[in-house]
Amino acid sequence: MKNRRFEMLKENFKADFYAKLALWILTAMALLAIFAFLSPHDPNLTNVKMMRNPPSAEHWFGTDEVGRDYLTRSLYGARVSLTVGILAMLTSTVIGTVVGIVSGYFGGIVDSILMRFVDILSSIPWMILVTVISIFIQGGIWAIVIVIGGFSWMRAARIVRAETLSLNQREYVMYAKASGQSHFNIMKKHILPGLLPTVVVTATIFIPDAIIIESTLSFLGLGVKAPMSSWGSMLKNSQSFLSDSPHLALIPGLMILLTVYSFNKLGNLFRVVVDPKSAGGN
Amino acid sequence: MKVLEVNHLETSFAIKKNKFLAIRDVSLHVDEGEILGIVGESGSGKSVTMKSVVGILPSNGQVESGEILFRGTNLLQIKPEEKRALLGNDITMIFQDPMTALNPLKTIGYHIEEIIIRHQKVDRVSARKQAEAILNIVEIPDAKRRLTQYPHEFSGGMRQRVVIGMALVNSPQLLIADEPTTALDVTIQFQILKLIKKLQAKNKMAVVLITHDLAVVYNMCHRILVMYGGKILEEGTRTEIFDNPQHPYTLALMESIPNLESAEKSKLEPIEGIAPTLDNMPAGCPFAPRCKHAMAICGHEMPTKHTFSKTHSSYCHLNGSNPAHGGSDA
Amino acid sequence: MGKYIGKRILQAIPLVILISILTFTLIQLAPYDAVDSITTPDMSAEYIEALKEEYGLNDPIYRQYLAWAKKTLSGDFGYSIVTHSNIKEALSQRIPATMLIVIPSYLVALMIAVILGLIAGAKQGTLIDKIVDGFCSITMSTPTFWMGLIFLYIFSYKLNWLPSLGMYTTGQEKSVKDLVWHMFLPCVTLTIAFLPQMIRYVRSSTIGQLAEDYVSVQRTYGATEKNILFRHVLKNALLPLITLVGMSLPMLVTGAFVTESIFSWPGVGPYFLGAIRGFDYPIILVILILSSSLVIIGNLLADILYGLIDTRIKDLGNS
Numbered sequence: 001m002k003n004r005r006f007e008m009l010k011e012n013f014k015a016d017f018y019a020k021l022a023l024w025i026l027t028a029m030a031l032l033a034i035f036a037f038l039s040p041h042d043p044n045l046t047n048v049k050m051m052r053n054p055p056s057a058e059h060w061f062g063t064d065e066v067g068r069d070y071l072t073r074s075l076y077g078a079r080v081s082l083t084v085g086i087l088a089m090l091t092s093t094v095i096g097t098v099v100g101i102v103s104g105y106f107g108g109i110v111d112s113i114l115m116r117f118v119d120i121l122s123s124i125p126w127m128i129l130v131t132v133i134s135i136f137i138q139g140g141i142w143a144i145v146i147v148i149g150g151f152s153w154m155r156a157a158r159i160v161r162a163e164t165l166s167l168n169q170r171e172y173v174m175y176a177k178a179s180g181q182s183h184f185n186i187m188k189k190h191i192l193p194g195l196l197p198t199v200v201v202t203a204t205i206f207i208p209d210a211i212i213i214e215s216t217l218s219f220l221g222l223g224v225k226a227p228m229s230s231w232g233s234m235l236k237n238s239q240s241f242l243s244d245s246p247h248l249a250l251i252p253g254l255m256i257l258l259t260v261y262s263f264n265k266l267g268n269l270f271r272v273v274v275d276p277k278s279a280g281g282n
Numbered sequence: 283m284k285v286l287e288v289n290h291l292e293t294s295f296a297i298k299k300n301k302f303l304a305i306r307d308v309s310l311h312v313d314e315g316e317i318l319g320i321v322g323e324s325g326s327g328k329s330v331t332m333k334s335v336v337g338i339l340p341s342n343g344q345v346e347s348g349e350i351l352f353r354g355t356n357l358l359q360i361k362p363e364e365k366r367a368l369l370g371n372d373i374t375m376i377f378q379d380p381m382t383a384l385n386p387l388k389t390i391g392y393h394i395e396e397i398i399i400r401h402q403k404v405d406r407v408s409a410r411k412q413a414e415a416i417l418n419i420v421e422i423p424d425a426k427r428r429l430t431q432y433p434h435e436f437s438g439g440m441r442q443r444v445v446i447g448m449a450l451v452n453s454p455q456l457l458i459a460d461e462p463t464t465a466l467d468v469t470i471q472f473q474i475l476k477l478i479k480k481l482q483a484k485n486k487m488a489v490v491l492i493t494h495d496l497a498v499v500y501n502m503c504h505r506i507l508v509m510y511g512g513k514i515l516e517e518g519t520r521t522e523i524f525d526n527p528q529h530p531y532t533l534a535l536m537e538s539i540p541n542l543e544s545a546e547k548s549k550l551e552p553i554e555g556i557a558p559t560l561d562n563m564p565a566g567c568p569f570a571p572r573c574k575h576a577m578a579i580c581g582h583e584m585p586t587k588h589t590f591s592k593t594h595s596s597y598c599h600l601n602g603s604n605p606a607h608g609g610s611d612a
Numbered sequence: 613m614g615k616y617i618g619k620r621i622l623q624a625i626p627l628v629i630l631i632s633i634l635t636f637t638l639i640q641l642a643p644y645d646a647v648d649s650i651t652t653p654d655m656s657a658e659y660i661e662a663l664k665e666e667y668g669l670n671d672p673i674y675r676q677y678l679a680w681a682k683k684t685l686s687g688d689f690g691y692s693i694v695t696h697s698n699i700k701e702a703l704s705q706r707i708p709a710t711m712l713i714v715i716p717s718y719l720v721a722l723m724i725a726v727i728l729g730l731i732a733g734a735k736q737g738t739l740i741d742k743i744v745d746g747f748c749s750i751t752m753s754t755p756t757f758w759m760g761l762i763f764l765y766i767f768s769y770k771l772n773w774l775p776s777l778g779m780y781t782t783g784q785e786k787s788v789k790d791l792v793w794h795m796f797l798p799c800v801t802l803t804i805a806f807l808p809q810m811i812r813y814v815r816s817s818t819i820g821q822l823a824e825d826y827v828s829v830q831r832t833y834g835a836t837e838k839n840i841l842f843r844h845v846l847k848n849a850l851l852p853l854i855t856l857v858g859m860s861l862p863m864l865v866t867g868a869f870v871t872e873s874i875f876s877w878p879g880v881g882p883y884f885l886g887a888i889r890g891f892d893y894p895i896i897l898v899i900l901i902l903s904s905s906l907v908i909i910g911n912l913l914a915d916i917l918y919g920l921i922d923t924r925i926k927d928l929g930n931s
Contacts, residue, residue: 011298120630125866125903131888132896136638212755216870219757220885235758239874242761243769253758261753338828370833382825385844387851396843397833448833 005197009273019269022262029259033078041069043076044227052245062247065237073229074251080230081211081256084144085263088210091149093156093203097195100160101187105168115161122154130213134222144223148210156202160195167194197274204270208263215256231256284351285456285488286335287311291348293327293334295560302560303346304330306512312456312488317479319503320492321535325557327512328492332458336375337365352456371401374449378461380441384433390417390444391429394451401452416447420477439470443477450481457482460492475502496535500524505593508532511558511568513584518594528588528596531569567598575600617916624908628901635900636677639893684901690894692887699898702883707865709779710879713795714867717802718860721810724803726850729814733849734841736819744815748808756805760874763797777876798875802868813856817849824848851921858914862906865899 013019036043046066055062061070103114121129129151137143167173168191176186217223218232225233231252238248293305305327312318320328333339335350335357350357352373357365377383384393394413398404404412410429417425420443433441442462449457459478463471479502482489491502499506499520506523508516508531516529527533534553555572564570570580579599588601655663664670668679683690689699732744751759767774775781775794821827822845830840860867865880872881880899887895 116630119627120634123627123631123904123907124635124900125862125907127869128866128884128900128903131885132635132638132900135888135891136641208753215755216757219755220870220873222885222888232755235761239761242765246765249758249761249765253755253762256755256758257750257753260755261749264749264753336832338831366834366836368834369831370835375829375832377825377829379825383829385826385830385848387847388844396835400834445829 005273009269012269012272016269019265022265025258025262026266029078029255029262030082032075033082036072036075036079039069039072039075041072043068043072045069052241052248054245054247061251062245064234064248065241065245070248070251073234074231074255077229077231077234077252078255078259080141080224080228081214081232081259084141084148084214084224084230085207085211087141087145088149088152088214089203089207091145092153092206092210093199095150096153096156096202097160097192097199099153099157101164101191101195103157104161104164105183105187105191107165111161114157118154118157121151126152127216130217131220131222134217141224141228144214144217147217148213152206152210152213156199156206159198159202163195163198164191167191170194201267201270201274204263204267208260208267211256211260211263283314284311285314285353286490287349287351288331288335289349289351291331291334291350292346293330293339294344294346295340296342296344297561300561302563304343304512304560305334308348308509308512308514310507310514310517312490314455314488315483315486316505317482317489317491317503319499319506320490320509321494321496321499321506322509323494323557325511325559326509328509329460330512331509332375332460332490332492336369336373336458367401370397370448371452372454373456373458374452374454375458375460376442376445376449376462379465380438380445381465383445384441386433389430389432390436393444394429394448397448398451412451413447416451417444419450419481420444420447422447438466439474442466442470442474446474446477446481450485453485454487456488456490458490458492461494462491463498464493464495471498478502508535511563513568513597515569515598516596518591518596522591522594526590526594528590528594528601529569529598530573530575530600532596534572534574616919620912620915624912627908628905631904632681632901633677635897635904636680637673639897640673640676680897684898689898692892692895694887694890694892699895703880703898703902706878706880706883709877710868710872710881711864713798713802713871713877713879714863716795717799718806718863718867720799721803721806722853722857725807725810725814726853729811730818730841730846730849732811733815733818734822734837734845736822741815744811748811751804752808756801757870757874759804760797760801760871763801764874767797779878798868798871798877801871801874805871810856814849814853817852818845821845821849852918854917854921855914858917859910861910861913862903865906866903 013023046068047063052065053063061074064070064073099114099118103111130147133151134144134147137147173186173190176190181189214223214230215232215235218230219236221236223232224230234252235249238245238252242249288308288310291305291308292303294301295304296302308327308331310318310320310331320331322328330339330343333343334345337357339345345358348358352368357368384390391410391413394416395406395409398409398412399406402409413429414425417428422428422440422443428436433444436444446462457478462478463474466474475498478489478491481487491499493499503520505519506517507514508523508529510531516523516527516532518526518528523532524536527536538553553572558564558568558571564581566582566584567573567576567580570576573580577599583599585597585599585601587595587597589595668676671679680690687700689703691698692702728744732741735741774796779791779794780787781790781794822840827840827845830844835843866884868877868879869881869884871877872879873885876882883895884899886892887899
């Protein structure tokens with residue numbers, strides 16, 4: 001079953017030019033972010049003689065408002081944006097999966113309480129929830145990861161719960177229960193593996209969302225703070241110089257666009273394989 | 283007078299990048315006032331054949347070759363608008379599932395009147411009169427009120443009557459019924475079949491009845507076509523097929539149902555094995571892998587047509603030499 | 613049906629109460645003392661104490677909550693602790709301002725989405741479908757604030773066609789033309805932000821309907837594709853949109869946060885963000901409760917509306 005899915009994924013991937021492009025973009029983006037330190041420019045070296053220069057042979061992406069090389073800044077920004085995106089995805093997926101399994105597996109009162117909690121959290125418009133939470137948890141990259149990942153797992157929990165409910169009815173799970181295995185073991189050995197495809201899809205689809213949210217929060221001044229910078233905080237800074245130095249706004253935005261587009265594209269590819277109906281054509 | 287004539291039809295389905303023939307060299311005809319039954323298991327190509335005729339194949343299906351003549355006009359060569367003028371008018375079709383055949387947001391009246399207006403170019407008032415008349419014909423009581431109701435207010439059997447009404451309102455020459463009673467309760471099945479037969483006789487329509495149910499064929503049809511794996515394996519009149527089956531598959535089909543005429547319970551013998559799928563079609567006779575009489579040659583060579591009478595023919599290697607006639611291989 | 617609606621409303625009320633308790637408690641747990649916002653370092657300890665007493669900050673939490681809930685229910689939203697302005701008054705100007713850009717943008721987006729979604733769905737797999745899909749993929753991947761910045765740069769700074777900031781040009785507060793002029797960029801930004809999800813919704817709904825049996829029945833009865841699309845599929849495909857519209861209710865307040873702050877539109881967004889930055893907790897609380905209630909009411913509305921049309925719709929699914 002798994003193998004056939006994998007074959008299908010490979011086939012769909014090969015047939016889709018944009019999916020291949022997306023993978024290339026993400027690989028390139030990840031490598032550039034990791035090896036950002038190889039850049040000949042110091043990301044923090046200011047130069048008052050070179051403020052907000054447009055792109056040139058020496059500074060491909062120009063320089064920022066204090067004369068730092070914008071390409072190097074963008075690559076360091078990529079580190080923050082990608083790290084936040086991936087860590088937030090992991091946080092959200094882990095919480096969502098645990099809540100979903102526990103809720104679906106035990107049912108009854110446990111299920112009622114957990115799902116009521118999910119209802120409450122999902123009733124607060126997300127943007128509002130996250131901005132409010134962001135004033136409580138501050139400082140560094142982890143704060144943003146917790147803000148984004150820690151309050152966006154509700155959808156994942158609902159999906160995992162529904163899936164767990166159906167797995168609960170399978171013979172091998174019933175058998176495991178009847179033979180007296182521990183709850184933890186059943187969940188780990190029998191339910192979790194069955195959930196894997198769904199969890200992978202939910203997780204992949206969440207990364208681009210997390211990246212956009214991080215950039216939005218940072219743009220509003222509620223996310224990454226100086227001296228650290230992400231694409232979103234770079235855009236925030238660019239706002240004051242928009243009319244004279246549009247390149248400062250254009251470049252980080254394009255990087256977000258490319259990254260998010262690529263994650264979306266690959267996420268959709270996974271989804272088509274795991275759940276062809278929900279993907280709706282194409 | 284031949285109403286429909288299909289010659290050497292081949293229809294293919296594209297699965298991923300490969301094309302598979304779902305219909306292979308199918309030829310048939312239906313005369314005025316005649317009911318032709320096409321029998322086969324699901325996947326035998328009986329439904330695809332008629333979908334090719336009407337032109338409602340799924341998007342990955344395509345007619346590869348052959349001709350489909352309706353009163354001498356090749357339906358594969360006329361313009362789409364000419365074809366649409368025939369559909370719903372001279373050629374109509376009823377479907378397996380009456381529950382999904384109607385638009386849930388449109389009244390029954392709308393469904394019928396739309397077809398009348400489309401083909402007869404009459405006004406709403408006259409269309410409504412005809413619609414009311416047709417509901418009476420298909421024996422739906424309280425027609426006037428029923429016309430203003432929505433599909434969900436009708437039972438399955440009543441809905442199938444509505445669909446039959448839609449099919450008959452323009453007095454077609456050819457009616458194609460694709461498993462018209464499969465989705466209905468047994469008692470309702472009988473009523474619907476009786477209705478079709480009655481209206482067929484009255485209007486002298488040509489009818490093609492697609493079914494997997496031999497009892498239905500026996501009660502309804504003048505001539506019968508047995509299909510398997512996209513091919514015709516045997517054809518003949520009702521008497522020829524039921525009294526003198528020549529193909530092992532036809533025989534096996536009969537053995538798998540309760541005795542039709544005598545009340546005594548004969549031994550049911552289900553056909554062993556499963557029908558071949560499109561991507562796994564044997565090179566020779568499609569039935570060979572499940573046939574009790576299969577010989578070496580059956581696996582790689584398709585038998586030629588063997589004619590027993592003007593109306594009766596079969597495709598089996600046994601037909602030439604040692605006919606499988608007799609039913610039992612004891 | 614009436615029973616069902618009653619039951620759903622009864623379920624919704626405790627949810628709103630729970631949310632209010634939760635958020636109220638949360639705000640109390642904040643790492644700041646709310647009083648920090650209203651004091652300056654040179655105030656005397658006695659003065660600060662008096663201030664705390666005045667704002668009820670010395671009472672136990674549950675008393676504070678009850679007092680607050682009672683006041684809020686009676687329509688008294690209290691005062692900002694930073695600017696001391698009346699919250700209700702401020703909101704009564706800011707919510708209409710937000711609605712002024714959200715409603716037209718939403719309606720325009722809905723109209724475009726219906727047209728493009730129908731076309732794309734009906735012509736699935738063709739060039740036009742691919743173009744629409746590409747548009748959706750790209751706009752979905754574009755942060756709204758960045759799109760706003762780009763529009764601002766092109767249309768306001770470079771081409772000088774449209775004003776960049778605010779709601780009015782100073783001195784022209786009464787001019788409708790000036791207002792529409794200012795609305796233009798935020799509305800375009802919002803419309804594009806709303807579009808991709810809506811288009812995809814209509815598209816997949818159309819594709820789903822076109823796959824229904826009744827459509828192929830219509831084909832066998834000689835209906836043209838145009839006929840099928842407009843006389844049969846359209847209504848079926850668009851009815852589920854009612855739920856989407858119902859669930860969009862909270863957007864009236866919170867739908868334009870980011871866009872408003874880019875274009876300095878004096879709506880709820882900048883007000884709330886200002887409150888967040890200044891930890892102006894009475895404002896935060898009111899907006900939290902208001903927007904959550906709208907989410908719950910919106911879901912309720914969507915459920916009820918769908919229930920009403922469901923009798924006919926549900927026929928399609930189960931056969």
